[in-house]
Amino acid sequence: MMEGVIVGGSTGVRGSGADRGVLAGRLGAGGQGVVYDAYGPDGTRVAIKVLHGAQESPAELAQMAAEARAAQRVASFCTAKIVQVRLEPPRPYIVSEYIDGLSLQAAVTGSGERSGRFGGDDLYRLGIGIATALTAIHQAKVVHRDLKPGNIMLGPDGPRLIDFGIARVLDTGSATRGSGFVGTLRYMAPEVYAGQRAGAEADVFAWGAIMVFAATGEHAFTGSDLPGIAYQIRTHDPDLTVLPDPLRKLVATALAKDPLERPSARAILAALTSDPHKGVGDPPDLVGIGVAQAGPFSGWEPGDPALGKLAEDAYTALPPDEQRLVPEVFLRCVVPGEGAGLSTRPVPVAELFDRQDPAEGEALQRMVRAFAPLLTGNGEHTGEREGRRAPEQIVLARPAVLRAWPRLRDWVEEQRQELPVHHRIRQAARVWDDNGQRRGDVLTGAYLDHAVGWASTGRRPSLNRIERGLLDASTRAQTIRTRRTRAAALVLAITTLLSLTATGWAIRAQQNAAQQRDNATRQRDAIVSRQLVTKSGQTNDPTVSALLAAAAWRIQETPESRAGLLNVLAKPERAVLHTGAETVAFSPDGRIMATGSGAGTVRLWDARTRRPIGEPLTVDPDSRNTVSALAFSPDGRTLATVTNAFEGMMRLWDVRTRQPIGEPLTNTDINSVAFSPDGHTLATSGADGVQLWDARTRQPTGEPLTNTDINSVAFSPDGHTLATSGADTVRLWDVHTHHQIGAPLAAPQRRADINPLAFSPNGHTLAVGGYMGILRLWDVGARSLSGVPLTGHTDPINSAAFSRDGRILATSSADGTVRLWNMRTHRQIGAPLTSNRDPLFNGFGPVAFSPNGPVLAVGDDDGTVRLWNVETRRQIGEPLNEGDIGPVKSMAFSPDGRTLAITRGRRGGAVRLWDVPTRRPIGAPLIRDGTDLVNSVAFSPDSSILVTGGGDKVQLWNVKTRRKAGAPLKAVDVASVAFSPDGSTLATGGYSEGTVRLWNVETRRQIGTPLTGHTGPIRSVDFSPDGRTLATGSEDDTARLWDVETRRQIGTPLTPNIGNISSVVFGPDGRTLATVSDDLSTDSADGTTWLWDVATPTNLVGAVCAVAGRTLTPQEWDQHVPTGIEFQKVRP
Incomplete structure (x- = not known):
């Protein structure tokens, strides 16, 4: 996460550049180190433990490194995840996740709202949470060794353990170094005092002692020094009457003096989470059940705020x-x-x-x-x-606030x-x-x-x-120096003026002739530039289109040629490779792309230039079978091709020579093919099962792993495990022995075909998606479900992929959504990427963000307007309501955020202004002439003018006096209005005619002809922050972008394919456009929001040339550019 740490002078930890973390304060100290509150380069809050360094021997540092690596394998849903470990002298340190909350020690003995003993459900949740964490730790072959109330943080999602796995060396401030004891005296197991090494049983003993402390507020074992405490632990049985059954029996067995008599952490967790009427069970997803039941505590208190x-x-x-x-x-x-x-x-x-x-x-x-x-x-x-x-x-x-x-x-x-x-x-x-x-x-x-x-x-x-x-004085001094220099130059100029007069007339004549030639050249170039822009828009080849647009810009930089560049970038297509492509694969280095066609051929392409490499590979000489699967070997030198149908076959090809390697490997039906990470083994799946092949000899290695129909195969990152999916099961196979590993990973309760598979980067987790839209995570080592299934998709899951660091899993589904999942909590991150409707939006109506704070105004069908704080997701005060006067039609905040204009769906043209801080109406409503509805309102950038649009009138109002500012602008059935950022231009959208008109605010005159292209009513218009682009939304189910200067459409329409576009809004940086749609044809007005990347590159022509992947050749220049204009390199 970070290359180093910026700390105060006494710590001495060094780093480099902006990748370093910044310390914010001291959290605590132990015998060997100090723990700091810190912030990473991206502002993430972390805890950094800096060791004193000089006290640790090389052997101890090596042991710490080994334990830290083991701890990093632990799932972090009940623990503080270790982010980075750096144990090199002179100042070793460890970075871990910061847990917001109090320690159990502070919660029980402190004075906060939550302080005091635990009881009832909170005590059970505490026991389940710690037992869940210990189960996960022990499954990773890690022992905590120093479990105590001070190492248990009460986070917002439940208890979390800290300092596990490395506490053995780090926290010796609570134990005697020379004694060989590891841990905190009152929570060490009897066998540790007897000289034995602390194992998982010692963690269970500490769990029992912690439960006594949480329930009573007193330590289970008293004593003022080491001998006294040791005697108590080895001979004394604490009073457990305060604990309810069955917790009392579990704590009693956990505190058994003989470690062999203690239950495992998993057994404790199973007992705590089982239904008492059904008996104790041990389901495969026990850890996930524990996470779900642990949950947050009542009256949870945060720690120090960030x-x-x-x-x-x-x-x-x-x-x-x-x-x-x-x-x-x-x-x-x-x-x-x-x-x-x-x-x-x-x-x-x-x-x-x-x-x-x-x-x-x-x-x-x-x-x-x-x-x-x-x-x-x-x-x-x-x-x-x-x-x-x-x-x-x-x-x-x-100073850490700079990061935080x-x-x-x-x-x-x-x-x-x-x-x-x-x-x-x-x-x-x-x-x-x-x-x-x-x-x-x-x-x-x-x-x-x-x-x-x-x-x-x-x-x-x-x-x-x-x-x-200083600047004024500097400028004046520069002006004085310039004047003196000019005066001296003037004397010299006068002496030479007479000598130049004779030749002046001749020079002026030459300049006039040159100027006329330049004017003619500019006019010619402007015509040619416009012609090339037109050609660029008409050609179907994206490469040629991009090059012609770039050439038009190079010949003359005009608003039209700029619009041509924008049109190229707005098109999603980047190249026409060939038709009939059925499958595609990239080489591991991303430089070569292979495409398979329905005619039995495979083409190799240069991914950068998008040009074919050599002639096509003829996979099926009879051209009868489709190329259904492609796979590159990890080194990119070999390509495996598969043709479908029951007479299909698989071949290996040398990518460099584009020649087949030997004879086909099989002639049976194959569904998928995959190389092992080292490239030595090839796995194929199909109706006849799964077969492993030696990629070098092209011979099968052993008998098929299974004879059932298999849809998909995937190797683990280390190449030792193969996952196969088919019907409703996933099976894991040992690649070396060809034996199945454990029982199948079957989808519980009902049949659900499995399609995608994805291993996490560390190979410990396998993600399995099914046709029921449910994703399950499996612990590969334990061969058990990890946590509860990830649900949310409503249709089959098509693909799954982990982020490079394994922290996020992305899934896509046939329901049209992509969802992101937090792999620590197993919870969905935010709304789906289709921007499904937010739960704040209870009714169908307009929304508006305040320009100076996290305030969102939401209009409703019942005529009320609610203000929400989008950060806390809480409503601000009571709704703005004036009784039954119709649904909210339009809203707009003034640029200073202090005034909100609201129109409602009752004829009469009234607009109400509200004071946002007090949530009270300002004066009487603004009444227009006539009975038409006011469909849209907008403030000018300086908040001085309000414009209302509806019917055939656009009225400007003086906000201060609340009076009309001049006569109305005559338009047609106005549904939406918007000011440009500089306030000089007004855009109005027509409902019945489906056109957009631009107006000069100062002269009140229309600018040019209307913008046409939509085939339905205009519902919304909005300017980009720089005022150069206008977005429009229509009931023709599209949004369109327009170049304001040329009044030309940019690119193809944006089509979310979900219904009428009721609102379009640019983001503050102009790089993102949000469109809100509703499908009125199916009565599904759900306010679904789509986000579009509409960023305009700084170097437009460079971005367009990057689309083409090459420059225009002299031959192509001669073909498209009229004679008389010299060839220019269009690529910068």
Whole structure:
């Protein structure tokens, strides 16, 4: 996760670059190390244990490394996952997952809301959770050795164990090093005191002692020193009457003095989770059952809040006029370092404000108090106004917030390239001001150019009074120098003017002729450029289309040629390879693509240029059978091809020579083929079962593994195990012995054919998907189900794939969704990627996001509008309601987020303005002329104008006076309106005619002809943040993108194939477009949301040439470009 750790001076741990973690505070310390609260490069909160280092011998460090590797194999649903281990001297450390919550020790003995003894369901959940974790740990061949209340964290999803597997060496602060004891004295088993090594039975003993502590609040074994505690543990039986049955009996047997008499952790878990009326069982998915039953505790208390949450809560609580101070202060605290590194500095308040304005100083003081303890003020002292004065310096007391707060990370990333420029301006301004603002201290040359260029972009942090004064003085000094230089040049110019006058007329005549030639050339190039754009849009070959668009741009950069480039990028097609392709496979290095056709041929392609490599491979000479399966060997040198039908066959091919290797391996029906990871073994499956082959000799290795019809085969990453799927079972086979490993992995309860298989990157987990839409995870080592099935898909699962780190599993299904699963919790991550309807949306109506906070407005059919906090997913106050006045038709927040305009579905054209902070209506409704419905509303970017659209009228309103601003714009059946970001252009969508019109807001005149292309009513329009693109949504089931300058459509329509497009909205960065659709034909108005990537590359022509994969040849130039325009390389 991280290459190193940034820590305070005393720790000495080093790292490099922006990949290092940042420490945020100290969590605790033991005899050999200190545990820190830290944040990784992506802001993930972690715990870092830094060892003192000098006390560990090389042998101890090696033992720690071995135990840490074993601990990393443990499933982390009831444990703190170990993220990284680095045990090299001089400062070894271990990074683990941070668990938010209190330790069991703190929860029982502390003073919080949840503090006190455990009882009832919470006690059972605690016992189940610890037993589940111990079962998983012991299955991974790991023993905790130091299980105690301080090593059990009460997380939001239940109890989690920490420090397992490495506690043997790390936590000797609670044991005597020289004694050989490993663990915490009061929770060590009797056999450990007798000199035996702590095993799994010792963990079970500690479980029993912990349950006594949780139920009574007292240690099960007392004693003030080691001998006393040891005597108690070896002779004393604690009082268990406070424990209910059957927990009391389980704890009693767990505390047995003889380790052989204690039950296993798995047996304890089975007893705790079994139905008492059905007896104790041991289902294969016992660990998953334990995870489900452990669950969270009542009254769960979080631990120390994350710095990012503290910062975001402080930011959102500030009023907007004080929120603007936050980036100014934080960015001035940041100092750019070498490479991507950052450091911090105290910021004098004099840098931030003119001290003559006490109101600004008070606002700063309120902001600093809001961000305590992240920010502190130094040098505060009492004054006359409100008893205090603004601090002399602002100090970033918790530098880790640079990583922990996403909003601050974004600010820093946005300004990272410009921060050094401002840093130089700030330093120069301080020197200039300290020296009495002398002319000799101003900026000159390139430094001045860079500073002026940066200041003109309006970047943050903004310049203060002294910094602006330095730039003004520097600019004036530059102007004086320039004037003096020009004066000297003027004298010389006058002396030569007379000599040049005679030749001036001739030169001017030549310039006029050259200008006329240039004008003619530009006109010709513009015509040719438009012709090539037209050709680009008409050709069906994506490569040729891309090259012609790039050539049009190279000949002349016009709005039309830019639109041509956008059209190419908007098309999903990238190349026309050949028709009739049935299957495809990539070589392991991704450089070669193989395609199989229905005519029995296979083509090899260069994946980068998309050009064929040599002639096709003739797999079936009679061209009767389809190529149904392809597989490259791991080294990419061999290709296996399979033709279908019962007379099909499989061949091996040399990829370099494109020649067959020997005779066909079989002539029976084959469903799938797979190479082992080392490339030495080939597995085939079909109606006759599964056969393994020696890929070098092309001979079968032994008899078939099974004679049943098999759909799919997959090797484990180490090549030792083969998984086969068919009918309703998955079987695992030992590749070397050809023996089945354990019983089949059968889908429980009912038959469900199995299709996809996927191994996790470490080979420990096998994901199996079925036609019932259920995915099951199997522990390959234990040959048992791991956790509960993953459910959510409603149709067959087509494929499954793990992320490279194994933390996320993605599944796709015939139900049209892709779902992501957290492999630690076995829970779905968010909504499906089809953006299925959010549970917040109880009714069908419009939604609108506030521009300055996590507030979502949701309209309903009953005319109410509810405000939601999307981060907490909780409703804000009571609904905005005015009685039965019809369903909500349209809503819009003002750009400052303080006003919400709402229209409802009753004729009369009324619009109601609401004050968002107070949730009260503002004045009387805005009443339009006529009885038409108001279908859409929008605010201008400066919040001064509100536009309403409906019927055949578009009305502009002055928001401050709530009066009409001029006569209505005449349109046709307006259903949607939107302002461009600069407020100069208004877009209106027509319902009945299905067209979009653009209007000049200042002149109130229509711009050009309407945008046509939709075949149904326009429901929604929205501008991209840069104002160059317009998105429209229609009842023709499509969304379309338009180039505003040329008023041309960009690419093909966006078709989610699910119903009418009722809303289109650009994301804040303009790279994402959200479309909301509803299928009115089937009465399924479910508000399904689709997200589209509509990002425009910075280098448009470079991106288009990348689509083509090559440049335009001189021959193609001559073919498409008229004579007279010289050949140009279109690829940059």
